[in-house]
Amino acid sequence: MAFLTSEDILFHFFAAAIVVSALLVVFVSNPIYSALFLALTMSILSIFFFMLHAPFVAVAQLTVYAGAVMVLFIMVVMLFDLKREHEEVVKFSPVMIAKVTSAALLCGFLIGVGWLGVNATQVNAATVLAPQVEAKDLDKSHGIPVMGPVNPDEDLTAAEEANFVDSKDQVKKEAALEKVEIKLPPDEFGSTASLSKKLFSKYVFAFEAVSLLLLVAIVGSVALAKSKGGTHHVSR
Amino acid sequence: MFGRVTLWIGTKEMGSGLLEFAINALKIVIVFVAIVSTVPLLVWVERRGSAFMQNRLGPNRVGPLGLLQLLADAIKFIFKEEFIPDHADKVLYFMAPGLALLPAALTFAAVPFSSPVTIMGHTINMQIADINVGIIYIFAVASLAVYGVLTAGWSSGNKYSLIGALRACSQMISYEIAMGLSLIGVLIMYQSFSLNDMIASQIGGFNFNWHGVHHAFKYLPAWGIFYQPLSFILFVTCGFAETNRMPFDLPEGEAELVGGYHTEYGGFKFNMFFMGEYGHMITSSALITTLFFGGYALPLISPEQVAAFWIDHGAGLAGPLHLSIADVSSLMTTLTHLAVFGLKTGFWLFFYVWVRWTLPRFRYDQLMDLGWKTLLPWSLVNLALTATVIFFARVS
Amino acid sequence: MSPELLIAVLLLSPLVGFLINGLLAKQNNKSAVRAGIIGTLASGISFLCAAILFSTLLGLNGEERHLHVFYFNWLEVGKFKADMAFLVDPISAVMIMIITGVGSLIHLYSVGYMGHDPKPAKFFSYLNLFLFNMLVLVLGDNLLLMFVGWEGVGLCSYLLIGFWFEDPAKAAAGMKAFITNRIGDAGFLLGLFMIFVTFGSVQFQELAKMTFTPEVANLGPITLATLFLFIGATGKSAQIPLYIWLPDAMAGPTPVSALIHAATMVTAGIYMIVRLNFLFVAAPTTMGVIAVVGAATAFFAASIGLLQNDIKKILAYSTVSQLGYMFLGVGVGAFGAGFFHLMTHAFFKALMFLGAGSVIHGMHEEQDVRKMGGLAKKMPITYFTFLCGWLAIIGTPLFSGFFSKDEILWNAYSSPLGSHALWVVGVLTAGMTAFYMTRLMALTFWGESRVAPTVKVHESPLVMTIPLMALAFLSVVGGWVGIPHILTGGHIPNIFEGWLDSSVKTIEGAGSAGEEWMTMVVSVTVAGASAYAAYFLYVKRPKLVSELPKKFKMAYNLIYNKYFIDEIYQWTLVKPLIQLSRGLWAYLDVRVIDRTTYLVSDIVKGTGDNLKLMINGNVQQYALYILFGVIASLAFVFAR
């Protein structure tokens, strides 16, 4: 077994880069730099998605976030022309200390949960087992609209399926849990075809709902942008 | 992509990993240099072409046919004084040209420019990275091109630059949508995001199934343009807008905005914008070729037939090159395809020049109207039409 | 047309009229004619529907003679159930004919009477609303729906009495009517509750089908319930002790007095008792109370009426007295007779009120009879029609009042529930009625004119006299549907009695034909004698009249001041109540309740003032609070 794979090295390199970039988003006083660093953060995030075998999500991330959302942000900031307005990012006051402390506390908790609270074996087993039960339940009892042919078991490889033939039997299931070793899915995992099949069958309602939401958001932002702005005076 | 470039450290297998790494690095360098060196050539074509169309001579003094004029220009760019405007944001001002060039170079990574070559047991893809979502990858990276434009326009501290940048930006975003939508029909046709798959589907003759009846046209290649003519027109139009080329070069309309977002740029930094624009042109032409004109493949002739041809006729090369006949065949096939690819792409690059000196410039509101009110609806029509036809063709 | 549609139109037509006139008051107030046409049309359509319904009923026989329409389930709470359903049977059919018929005539009359009023649209909209509510009261197939109408007519009565509310006295009169009615309404509600608790239903037809065991009937629930309902009836129908509002109600416009306070609303109590006759019959105690109260009211009010000088007040006391008659009738079990008198009274009393209105109109708002006299020549049509009404009310044979009053008196005499004493009181009352009515005629129309020379008396316009003539005709012939058997020897059937037969359980009197002749002759004689006495006193010897008060000073003062009833109520009920309320307000309310609430509010406010510092408008600080919550829950999960 190799000590480290190239993937590990890339991960640590990009992890350091993304954390620095994200911190700069918050701590740089010029909003344009903030926005550019956020764009950088999102681009690096898409690299992580590539590494996690989610190429389609990665390019979508790049297109939607870096290519559209952040451009929008930058355009707005540029239109406001706030480049010379430097705000004090950290000024020492009890409230500020409380804010920083609680954010740090949250960070600590989240790291704790991420590092200690989740066992890769559990995740693998739980999510591998779950679709067998859930997908059937969802498709049949809750009447989620199904457009195309859905095979609930398609997420399972044959080998894994063999492990859990009798998954209804609780005892056997637990025994199987102990035996299962972390097994990453094959390279085909995360292909656009399987993803779109999910999106247009199990999640078709959510998909349509979200598209409606987008339409509403478009209309809303056009209406807002056309307005003269504000409804009352600031009392200073 | 990264998972596959596995780099083992501290093991015996390090060697083979390194070789793969080295080949990839070499490919990257070669492709980059090729693109960069194509740019001066294009400039020459542009200037000679315009001169031809306007019935004058163009650059013809330096070197044969004026070809060395390009070298002179390049040297001039490099040695010009670096100049920073007073109100500029210095960091971004320097960064912007790089941001403009980077996506142009990155997009080409997904384009397969020839068939794979197998030499001495090693198969080398003639493509920097075979990404299975290639086409979307290209779009995603191309969409990052706005950053160069925006930062350049804003950091110059000049209102003409800023307005030019905002214009360019909204133009690119608007046409990106129409462009992406126009391609969905093509994607439905090919049922893949991978450019290699698309080229593979375009090999052979034009044929289709309709209600179970197979129709074949022997003398027409199975190119995308014959299946998706509307999509082709839309895509090419959007391509012009995306590259800020002539009928749509509003962002740098000199009558209104001096020089657009790169007004304040000169010397090498300007050169980088220049290269970025031409890089986009090259990628765009390569995409048109790949999507609609069969890519590197010869029309109606499959790569296997080409390989067979070289096995028959390339035996003479095996000796001097110290290679087996199969290797020679593979190499020659690749080179043939490379030439085909170069010809097709070259034609579309010439087309860009042709159009530039033929059509007048649009007005800005006309440009936006065209993008949103004409191209977008038509690409939706194309999508709906394709989906319907394919649905009924499949059903039966 | 189906009954559903007919009844819907019948009910909704006045409501629509109310809405049109009420919502477009600004436009319609400009012209009394415009508002009047809308109002009259609304009630006219209603009358048309009522007539069709009535004729439909005529086509049915016996037990089938009723129409029951169900619209929707109005409310259902536990076992309590009330439908939006209406019942047209002989009783309610007669009522709707009276309400819409007399109502339409009065609407028409009002077009002339309210011609110079600044807000006629308001007047007509109220009038239409009243019609709607009255129809609901009459047609409702359950007690609750009836109660809705009951309250609705009370409201309209209040609004119309106080129609000229700019005058404080008139506004006060409206409030007096409303508050007095509230007392009765409370009784009605209690009765309703008792009936529901006892029988589990408030639907008339269901109630009618029930058989009452003697335990339930004689003592306890039914008696109590009917007594409570009777309290409601005394409020609405102005009986002792709650009659005091009716004379004051004359503050309203005269058509209102005619429609609401003579012909229709005040008879709601009678109608209710007739409607629930099966219940009242089962409670003899209540019947006795009703008869005695009715007789007492009749006598008492008639005696007050003897010396009143305001033309409308005289008619008001006459109304109270006549209502007493009706209660006497139903109290002795003669529901048919009481109901018959209700109908004839509606005709002639409406006629007399309208006539009085015509007089007032012609005299330019003069109501004091002492300033009239000799109007017969100047207002011939009014005089002639009023004469018909006078003949009817004093019981001149062959006029409508004669038949109905005579039937009541005969039943009081002969019924097992009646007694001779009641009959004697009735006859005396009839005498007094003849006296004060003749006095009214004499002072108003006959004798010398005492009209102030500045007043130019004129006859009313045609739009007012046509309703008068129509009502005069009805006053004359209206009684012919109920001719007693002995007069004709049974050749002409008593149509009215037969009509009600299916839905009313009348207690038959026992008496010979001779006795019946006797009672008839006695009452006619007494009435005739009294009428002549009045004629003699007020026309032949007017001087004698001024001497009478001196001779019987005490009695005169007592009667002239209406037995000081209003003052007694004022001292015994109103003043103590006000004092008690004052005391409660000053001590309990201010010192105890207010202080407690202030303390609570101070605590809340103090807490809020301190917590307010957290809510400083800074969104980021709010986000920080959210974060605190997240961290706390994370810590909780970890600690567990």
Next chain:
Amino acid sequence: MSQDSLQAFLHVGINHYLVLSGILFSIGVLGVLTRKNAIVILMSIELMLNAVNLDFVAFSRYGNNIDGQAMVFFVMTIAAAEASVGLAIAVAVFKRFKEVNISKFENLKG
């Protein structure tokens, strides 16, 4: 630290992604809490959403279940909608008050 434990520490597994995501999320929270510029606050919210996306994809990969990736699309869509509306509001506010510093907008104080 022994070589084994160091390897366990450095060899990438789901925990690494979760920790990274947690750090990014906390940075986003810090931005929302401390920055005064409304647009930067919106950016910080985007950062938080992105951190969550990373979680989804990591679970999807290590749980061999593609639903996580589907969820990312919904998050993205909603983030885009939120950004567009948020920016439109910011533009409207800026047009009216020439100001996007949210400490100047405290009209809703109790």
